Amino acid sequence: MKNRQLEAFRAVMIRHSITSAAEMMSVTQPAVTRLIADLEEDVGFKLFVREKARLFPTADAVLLYREVERSFVGVERIAHAARQIRSLNKGALTVACAPALAAGLLPAWIAEFMARHEGVTVIFAVHGTKIVSEMVANEQCDVGFVTYTTWQPGVKLERLFTAPMRCILPIGHRLADRDHITAQDLAGEPFISYPQALDTRRMIDELFAKYQVERRLSVECQLSAVIASFVSFGAGVSIIDPAVADTLGDQVLVRPFQPEIDFEYGVVTSERMVASRLTKAFLEFVREKVLAMSHPG
Template sequence: MTASDLRLRQIEAFRAVMLRHTVTRAAASLHISQPAVSRLIADLESRVGFVLFERQQGRLVPTAEARVLFEEVERAFVGLDRITQAAQQIRAMRRGSLRVAGSPAVALDLLPAVIARFVETHPGIDVTLLAHSATTVVDKVASGQCDVGLIAEPIPHHAVRSERLADAVMRCIVPRGHRLARKPALRPADLRGERFISFPLSFDARSAIDRVFVDHDVSRDLVVEAQLSQAIVALVANGAGVALIDPVTAAYARQRVAVKPFEPAVPDHFYIVTPASQPLSVACDAFVGDMREAFSTLVAG
């Protein structure tokens, strides 16, 4: 006899009789007829090659062999119960894991805020947060090392889906107490001759910013370059100059610097990246929804 000789329904009928002690109650628990239970037990006895129950005064009494078999059946069903429970927990987002990667512009403030709310709502989900360059974030999602990423520039890759989030624009930041901090909005002419902190020339954001000032024939004193928006905020807060930065970083920098609208608008786009070859888990799909909502709320403020 091999494992394939046994049928799950036969094992279920045997377990039900052992637990309920009568065919009537076993049949009721399985939602089948009493003759069907008796037939399943008879088939199982034929397969295993020994008697499982003896009738004594109208009652079914399990044999010694049945008791030994029942111990193994219970071990198996405990495992099945655990699998069922795990599936229910995963479906209800009470169990699982989520690996999130983000560019520094979002990984240091926005994503921690989203994750904090997410784990509060779904305490069974373990979350890992990684901060990398946009290219590395895309590579990690493409290779399956991360479930979802949020980046501040478009990085095409055949193995990921990229979803552009709500339109956003850069903000101008100046030191608190600076003469420009009193203006409701700033224009290129307002920054003429100001010490200006820039992104490196290799950054798309740098090109977009420089183009605006060239178009308006405004010269700036380009004194410092920095890769990270957070570093630019620190430089401005310490009086090194003024800058244009992404709206996410700007939203979290209001305690350190004066944040002002800038006209004409300099677009700044953010992208959610997910694997192209597989559907999102229930938890990941919910997290993506939370990211969309949090981003839209933040950049609208």
């Protein structure tokens, strides 16, 4: 049996006539007749009988059709999946992300990307920058988003954007009426800091040392969102990354800090693994969003 014979048989079963089946297959009537005759010879039994110019399937043909249809549905499902993959409407994207970008910015972008590509699923993991880079290097995810990172073997690093860090204060703080906050303004304030192992902590400490401003360390925490919670409960003030600061709403007071401390965001991909079409499309989408941030309107 040949596929073309089965296609002709299925078409006749669906359309109930040689003429209509020929139209469905975009071939001539004699071609369909010949394909049916060849199939009958191959299977060894009659498939159709003609009564009063109408074509009726035999009982054997009905049984055969059930199997043929099951097979064709499977093929059509595969073809449909292929079309979805080609149009980027099917597939899974595994994304690892540093907490700073996971607070709001990246989920918003992913949600918009998924709305454009219905059928795509995303596996989203949140880890520190070092672990994210290691996951990408070990091919445990398709793409990673990081902060203040340095290159490491096995990954390609691309800087997405930089933005100045923000000062956050409890509601009703004595500095609430200031348009911006300086290092000198925070002299003597209880300060919620990142851990010493983070580059961000080092940069902030060096700036305050440069201006000879002393703060009172009240809490150490590695997550900006949790630092913001401490600030909201009056445990102190802090300087955090802008992506998280922009999500805080009215939980705390957010003010520009001077002199500015730039916070870097980057994306890492594998040096060895070839990116899928879906991953490439997502990265291009992210770059478009970053460009729109740089040139609003």
